[in-house]
Amino acid sequence: MARVTRQAVEAFLKDNPEFAKTWFVQHASDDLLQSVLANRSDRDGASKAYVSGDRASKYVGGAKHAARLKELPESEVFMELIRDIANELDVNVLCHKILTNVSILTGSDRGSLFLARGPKGNRYLVSKLFDVTESSTLDATLHKEGDQIKVPFGVGIAGHVALTKEVINIKDAYSDPRFNQEVDKRTGYKTHSVCCTPIVNFDNEVIGVAQIINKKNGNHEFTEQDVAVFKKYLVFCGIGLTNAQLFEISVQEFKRNEMLVKLARNIFQEQTSLERLVQKIMIEAQDMLKCARCCVYITEDSLITDSRHFTWRFIEIAEEKYRVKPVRWAKDVDKGVYRPLQESPQKESEEDADSSPKEIAFAKAFDMQAGQIENIRILNSDAFNKSWLAELAKEAAASHQILNIQDVESDPRCKGKAIDADFHVHSVLCVPIYTSGGKVVGVAQMMNKLNGQPFYDSDVNIFEAFGIFCGLGIHNTQMYENACKLMAKQSVALEVLSYHATACDEDTNRLKTVKIPSVSSLKLYDYSFDDVPMSDDDTAQAVIRMFLDLDLVKKFRIPYEVMCRWTLTVKKNYRPITYHNWRHAFNVAQMMFALLTTGDLKNYLTDIEMFGLLVASLSHDLDHRGTNNAFQSKIASPLAHLYSTSTLEHHHFDHCIMIFNSEGNNILQSFSPKDYKYLIRLLEHAILSTDLALYFKKRGDFQTHVEKGEKNWSDPAHKDLLRGMMMTACDVAAVTKPWKIQKAIAVLVFKEFFEQGDIEKNTLHQQPIAMMDREKEDELPKMQVGFIDAICLPVYRLFSNIKPGLKPLLEGCERNRVEWQRLADEHERKTKKIGEDQKNAQAPSQEDIKAGRGGEVVAQLKENAPRKKKTSLQSTHSRTSIVSEQAKEVLGKTRRKNKSKLCSVL
Numbered sequence: 001m002a003r004v005t006r007q008a009v010e011a012f013l014k015d016n017p018e019f020a021k022t023w024f025v026q027h028a029s030d031d032l033l034q035s036v037l038a039n040r041s042d043r044d045g046a047s048k049a050y051v052s053g054d055r056a057s058k059y060v061g062g063a064k065h066a067a068r069l070k071e072l073p074e075s076e077v078f079m080e081l082i083r084d085i086a087n088e089l090d091v092n093v094l095c096h097k098i099l100t101n102v103s104i105l106t107g108s109d110r111g112s113l114f115l116a117r118g119p120k121g122n123r124y125l126v127s128k129l130f131d132v133t134e135s136s137t138l139d140a141t142l143h144k145e146g147d148q149i150k151v152p153f154g155v156g157i158a159g160h161v162a163l164t165k166e167v168i169n170i171k172d173a174y175s176d177p178r179f180n181q182e183v184d185k186r187t188g189y190k191t192h193s194v195c196c197t198p199i200v201n202f203d204n205e206v207i208g209v210a211q212i213i214n215k216k217n218g219n220h221e222f223t224e225q226d227v228a229v230f231k232k233y234l235v236f237c238g239i240g241l242t243n244a245q246l247f248e249i250s251v252q253e254f255k256r257n258e259m260l261v262k263l264a265r266n267i268f269q270e271q272t273s274l275e276r277l278v279q280k281i282m283i284e285a286q287d288m289l290k291c292a293r294c295c296v297y298i299t300e301d302s303l304i305t306d307s308r309h310f311t312w313r314f315i316e317i318a319e320e321k322y323r324v325k326p327v328r329w330a331k332d333v334d335k336g337v338y339r340p341l342q343e344s345p346q347k348e349s350e351e352d353a354d355s356s357p358k359e360i361a362f363a364k365a366f367d368m369q370a371g372q373i374e375n376i377r378i379l380n381s382d383a384f385n386k387s388w389l390a391e392l393a394k395e396a397a398a399s400h401q402i403l404n405i406q407d408v409e410s411d412p413r414c415k416g417k418a419i420d421a422d423f424h425v426h427s428v429l430c431v432p433i434y435t436s437g438g439k440v441v442g443v444a445q446m447m448n449k450l451n452g453q454p455f456y457d458s459d460v461n462i463f464e465a466f467g468i469f470c471g472l473g474i475h476n477t478q479m480y481e482n483a484c485k486l487m488a489k490q491s492v493a494l495e496v497l498s499y500h501a502t503a504c505d506e507d508t509n510r511l512k513t514v515k516i517p518s519v520s521s522l523k524l525y526d527y528s529f530d531d532v533p534m535s536d537d538d539t540a541q542a543v544i545r546m547f548l549d550l551d552l553v554k555k556f557r558i559p560y561e562v563m564c565r566w567t568l569t570v571k572k573n574y575r576p577i578t579y580h581n582w583r584h585a586f587n588v589a590q591m592m593f594a595l596l597t598t599g600d601l602k603n604y605l606t607d608i609e610m611f612g613l614l615v616a617s618l619s620h621d622l623d624h625r626g627t628n629n630a631f632q633s634k635i636a637s638p639l640a641h642l643y644s645t646s647t648l649e650h651h652h653f654d655h656c657i658m659i660f661n662s663e664g665n666n667i668l669q670s671f672s673p674k675d676y677k678y679l680i681r682l683l684e685h686a687i688l689s690t691d692l693a694l695y696f697k698k699r700g701d702f703q704t705h706v707e708k709g710e711k712n713w714s715d716p717a718h719k720d721l722l723r724g725m726m727m728t729a730c731d732v733a734a735v736t737k738p739w740k741i742q743k744a745i746a747v748l749v750f751k752e753f754f755e756q757g758d759i760e761k762n763t764l765h766q767q768p769i770a771m772m773d774r775e776k777e778d779e780l781p782k783m784q785v786g787f788i789d790a791i792c793l794p795v796y797r798l799f800s801n802i803k804p805g806l807k808p809l810l811e812g813c814e815r816n817r818v819e820w821q822r823l824a825d826e827h828e829r830k831t832k833k834i835g836e837d838q839k840n841a842q843a844p845s846q847e848d849i850k851a852g853r854g855g856e857v858v859a860q861l862k863e864n865a866p867r868k869k870k871t872s873l874q875s876t877h878s879r880t881s882i883v884s885e886q887a888k889e890v891l892g893k894t895r896r897k898n899k900s901k902l903c904s905v906l
Contacts (some may be wrong), residue, residue, distance in 0.1 A: 021079050081233065085240045089247040091115075092128070092142055098210065098237045099132040105233055106195070106226040108212035109133065113156050114151060115208045118630040125151040131187075133149060158209045161196045164207060167231055170194040171221045173213075175427055192220035198236050201242040208241060210234055214449035246694060256462055259288065264469050268476070274298070275366075277477045279376050281470050282368045285444060288466065289459055291425060292448035293369045294435075297393045298443055298474070300361040334454060335400060360394040369423070370450065388414065389428070393443040396430035401441065402464070403430040404456030423447075429455040431467045435475040494658075502662050503568030511537070511564040516545050524549075525598045527808050528738050529590050531583055536571065539586045543567045543618065546593045550602075552611045557670040566665045573655060578752035579660050579745075589617040591730040597807045599799075604713045604722065612679050615667075616686035617730055618657035624648065627756045629691070635762060653659060653687045682723070689724035690731050692791065698724055699794060704800045726796055727811070735792045736812035739819050750780055778831075781823035788817045830875065 013020045081101040088094040099111040110133045114125035127149040132141045154163040157178045161168055173191045184191055192214050199208040212230065214220045222230075263284050267725055282294045282835040337378030365379040365558045392413065396403045405428045407413045415427075426448050444467060449455060514537075522542050523529055531539060544567060547553050553563055574582040592613050595604040629647045632640040643650040657680070659665050668676055688694060702721045713722050734745040750771070769778050771783050796810040 103134040109214040111212040123153045195222045291446045295445040297362045297443045298364040299365040316450040434471040508565040520542040577626035579748045591733040592617040612682040622655040736809045784820045
């Protein structure tokens with residue numbers, strides 16, 4: 001016998017298709033058929049038609065379909081009927097095909113198909129198609145949602161089959177007690193026989209029941225062969241129906257997501273008005289659930305506009321990154337509510353946790369009925385507070401639960417209250433609206449589906465997602481409205497502050513009319529300039545003289561009165577702190593003027609750059625608080641929230657711009673838009689350059705250009721470096737002054753540092769760094785030497801290389817370093833001597849040793865000396881054990897003498 005090969009079998013089947021069909025129908029197993037159906041592809045691209053809903057409308061079916069099948073050979077009919085349902089994914093079309101094909105296979109007169117619904121323990125059948133004949137159309141036999149008949153499992157013939165999974169073939173329907181004769185009486189049709197078979201899925205769970213009635217020939221009875229064909233065909237139908245239902249779920253989910261995206265887009269397009277947003281929500285909700293009436297209630301708490309509350313919530317939301325925490329719900333059948341499956345949304349406060357419906361108050365309510373989009377009513381407080389529907393909404397808000405009342409008449413909470421404002425309420429769905437933090441800001445209430453049915457679980461599920469978007473939209477809109485109110489308040493506050501922070505007209509007129517002294521009489525060209533003999537009025541006149549001398553007032557067409565008012569306003573906006581006050585800003589501006597004129601750096605700069613550097617010098621420490629950037633971060637000040645780097649420098653720049661924008665102070669009013677934009681950028685760069693952290697980053701690049709012999713500094717990036725280093729050189733220029741001036745300024749600097757250190761130590765309970773620790777003031781000379789070496793000398797060496805006229809700055813800095821080093825060495829010698837005195841005070845004399853009393857003397861000294869206490873870094877005064885009154889007196893005298901030297905100039 002010849003060996004059968006795969007190729008030979010394939011060739012035989014290809015040449016004998018009829019044999020292949022006959023064999024497949026008679027011998028193919030259920031698993032094989034399932035595999036064939038599962039792997040069938042959607043070759044005609046029909047998925048789009050299913051999603052759009054066009055598939056059912058284009059389905060032909062009916063007599064034409066039956067006539068076409070009758071033309072086929074009997075051996076091909078079964079295979080054709082399987083093929084007919086294999087690719088069908090529309091549930092309605094598929095069910096109609098199943099019944100039509102079954103009618104053809106079994107010769108039945110008509111048939112019906114029921115689909116299983118409901119959770120386990122409460123399963124029931126709904127009539128999908130009823131009385132389908134081989135010539136009937138889909139539209140004529142399809143039961144819509146409102147027309148469907150519900151049959152509980154175990155009730156009637158179909159219910160019994162669904163419950164037991166048995167196949168029932170009743171030859172005389174009227175003799176079976178399970179048969180409902182009322183249907184025949186109503187339709188006038190005579191039922192003789194009934195064959196009912198379950199449709200199961202892959203897991204052998206009942207997903208439907210098919211029922212055929214009256215064999216068309218003979219005695220109307222179905223034979224065993226009819227039942228076998230019916231049962232076998234429904235195996236394929238179960239596979240196809242499962243796939244179609246899964247596909248239907250995916251299509252519904254796709255449409256749901258599409259609708260929610262559209263909804264979110266529509267809601268978040270409206271963020272400026274709460275009323276317009278709520279109107280959009282109501283229109284979308286009514287269109288989504290097809291209901292007759294919609295109400296939205298806004299809680300009173302959600303309309304708080306207090307600025308402190310808003311600011312606190314704003315920071316809290318920023319910390320939470322605005323995360324949405326959707327809540328999943330499970331139905332409590334007994335009470336008709338939906339409860340959270342997981343932890344309920346976090347309550348804003350303990351009051352929320354214990355709230356009852358009586359404690360819930362609504363501030364606003366909106367009401368709209370179907371078809372009245374243009375007539376949305378805003379209810380007054382009396383109308384909605386006395387409404388029983390509002391009471392249901394309060395219950396939902398207080399309990400954080402969805403209320404789904406499917407029959408108002410039978411619900412004890414609503415008995416006798418079905419009428420509301422001439423509207424008869426049949427069913428109610430109340431859904432709390434949450435913010436991202438879980439706070440209830442409102443309640444959406446839907447009434448009466450247009451099809452007369454109650455709200456189903458699918459309605460609740462989609463409305464839950466809808467509520468999340470609504471909550472975010474309402475919350476965002478309320479935040480926007482609150483922000484607008486806060487901005488208005490801020491505008492008023494700025495107007496008030498601007499009025500009080502601006503120089504008064506009397507001072508402005510006095511400065512405007514006074515004769516401004518010359519540059520030489522004010523000694524503004526001198527590097528050794530000293531402002532101590534000058535009054536505050538003299539400093540303002542000196543500022544005007546600098547701008548006049550460089551001809552900047554005329555070149556930029558600045559009204560003289562505006563120039564005077566701006567100068568006095570800048571002076572007024574410096575706080576009266578120890579060092580970073582108006583006098584410091586004035587000295588920085590004078591040194592900038594000296595660099596430009598005496599140092600001849602103006603040849604590298606344009607007029608607008610010189611103007612910008614003078615303005616930046618005067619404004620670079622505006623509104624300084626006497627503390628540094630690190631301190632702002634430690635106390636988490638509002639400034640630290642605004643700016644993460646160069647905190648105070650950014651604030652100084654912003655304050656500078658604020659003065660420009662205040663009435664009568666805009667010295668830039670004649671600038672062209674291009675020059676204005678350039679000057680603002682220049683000011684920001686110059687003021688930020690006074691941050692020493694940026695100085696250390698840029699000094700290396702500056703040094704590289706200087707050592708390469710940069711001549712004209714025309715490159716924009718190089719000129720930025722030059723201007724930045726000029727700001728630093730002027731900011732620390734006190735170190736170049738004559739020793740008497742330098743020592744006095746250094747004491748002021750460290751006094752301000754110690755004031756910050758006292759706050760850190762006493763209020764923040766932190767140990768300040770050495771330069772801010774008052775108990776280490778004896779180390780001031782040593783710290784000043786370190787400051788000069790690290791910051792000052794390098795920058796002045798570089799500038800002396802650029803222009804020989806700047807060398808006096810380097811020389812002055814070096815002279816002062818010598819003086820500080822001398823004080824540091826003197827302090828070190830005295831400290832060393834104190835240590836030696838302490839050591840000698842503990843040792844016995846030679847006479848005591850010769851007399852054999854050395855041990856007794858040491859013991860007596862130890863007994864009489866104060867005991868050494870355990871100290872912390874915060875108790876530096878007691879860091880040394882005093883073993884004798886003599887050593888203690890020497891140490892006190894030395895400290896007082898050293899301190900008097902440093903502070904004698906104050």
